Amino acid sequence: MKIWVPMDSAAKALGADEVVAAIHAEARARGLDVEIARNGTRGMIWLEPLVEVETDAGRVGYGPMTPGEVSAIFDGGSSLGLVEELDWMMRQTRLTFQRCGVIDPLSLVQYEAHGGLAGLRRAIDMSQDDLIDEVKLSGLRGRGGAGFPTGIKWDTVRLAHADRKYIVCNADEGDSGTFADRMIMEGDPFCLIEGMSIAGIGCGAVQGYVYLRSEYPDAIAVMRRAIELAREAGILGENVLGSGHAFDMEVRVGAGAYVCGEETSLLNSLEGKRGVVRAKPPLPALEGAFGKPTVVNNVISLATVPVIFEKGAEHYADFGLGRSKGTIPLQIAGNVARGGLFETAFGMPLGEIVNDLGGGTASGRPVKAVQVGGPLGAYLGTSQFDLPFGYEEFSGQDALIGHAGLVVFDDSADMLGMARFAMEFCAVESCGKCTPCRIGAVRGVETLDRIRAGDGAAVELLTDLCDTMESGSLCALGGFTPYPVMSALKLFPEEFGAVREAAE
Secondary structure, three states, X not given: OEEEXXXXXXXXXXOHHHXXXXXXXXXXXXXXXXXXXXXXXXXXXXXXXXXXXXXXXXXXEEOOOOHHHOHHHHHOOOOOEEHHHOHHHHOOOOOXXXXXXXXXXXXXXXXXXXXOOHHHHHHHOOOHHHHXXXXXXHOOEOOOOOOOEHHHHHHHHHHOXXXXXXXXXXXXXXXXXXXXXXXXXXXXXXXXXXXXXXXXXXXXXXXXXXXXXXXXXXXXXXXXXHHHHHHHOOOOEOOHHHXXXXXXXXXXXXXXXXXXXXXXXXXXXXXXXXXXXXOOOOOOOOOOHHHOOEEEEEHHHHHHHHHHHHHOXXXXXXXXEOOEEOEEEEEXXXXXXXXXXXXXXXXXXXXXXXXXXXXXXXXXXXXXXXXXXXXXXXXXXXXXXXXXXXXXHHHOOOOOOOOOEEXXXXXXXXXXXXXXXXXXXXXXXXXXXXXXHHHHHHHHHHHHHHHHOOOHHHHHHHXXXXXXXXXXXXXXXXXXXXXXXXXXXXXXXXXXXXXXXXXX
């Protein structure tokens, strides 16, 4: 009897290790021989710990499982049915996450059996020109938030003249409501290694770094072990899969500063310096890590590369909406009934994501707003729920997709308080290098506090500043923080004015 129990951080936080101990104890008491395999999460966090039992028909799920309920696994108790046939799984387009929750994350045999290394083997036989053209043709854009075309970034590094080049993976996943990077690293680490190897071959880089936040100890451990196994198997090193190409990589751990999610701050931290932003130009693609040309890509961007080379650029580009090609891992969190990761093609309406996939709020109260793109992303109201999930579609609404994290709020949320939180967050987390963040965020907190205290002039000041932001002029509020502040004020003006009127 083979039973799968996730070793993913989310599942462990919800008691997966305790469930494993209970299964062992129950099997011993019954005199049964049980093999327990550890996998990544399938992304259905509301069902974790999700226990899967292998049967002739497929893997049958039980969850959310508790130690006191494990007897149901052995007694044929009520199950969720075949996991692959659950509505959440059936409706997805799983490309990047095709192996997450399916395989043992540290088994190269299982990785290859499910399509792994096919992309790298194809890339090895291509010229650098053809390899990078394949990435361009796929339409892949940065999944870390900016949405910059990946192929163009790679080509810039390829064409740069230098004695050494680097591939840097930005795994400093600091936005609220995001966990896709961690889920890949803990559930399918060889996918990221393969993607970075392809990038190294295409750009002429021989060294890669995964910059990981210290708050992810499980991801750090899994990635480091996977790199060791890949090196032992010849996937990394002086002769990648016998191709003559050299590429190796290592994990560097940051101290947990939000600003190090910005690529130049990350590079400073990676080099052992203080994590503050660098002036641009020069771009990291020309002078990045240690002053050399450097590709800096998000985890999901790099982890998507293998499937592009496995199935072909045109296959990947067939999914999506407009210039938003391929799939996006939606991370649904906050006050939501069904939180988790759902990979789908760009274009799904926001309301379908929140109300259908997410099941509305966990509290049962009406949805009030959803913040997309992390703590500095805009709030979107129910009147905007027809908005398709795409880069240009969101930017047209003064919003951003960011890392595709969605945080849901019900009608009890204090939007003035949420706007202040975003502003204070920026003031606290700012590295202080740029004037708008260093000074503007602090002044912004003061302005919102004045509004809370009933200062009518402060409301007018905030409105004028947001109008300035909309006109494209220099933002005096600090960094990206106008997005949550401006959207909260626009969607719920009565909450800003009501406070002032009550005080008067």
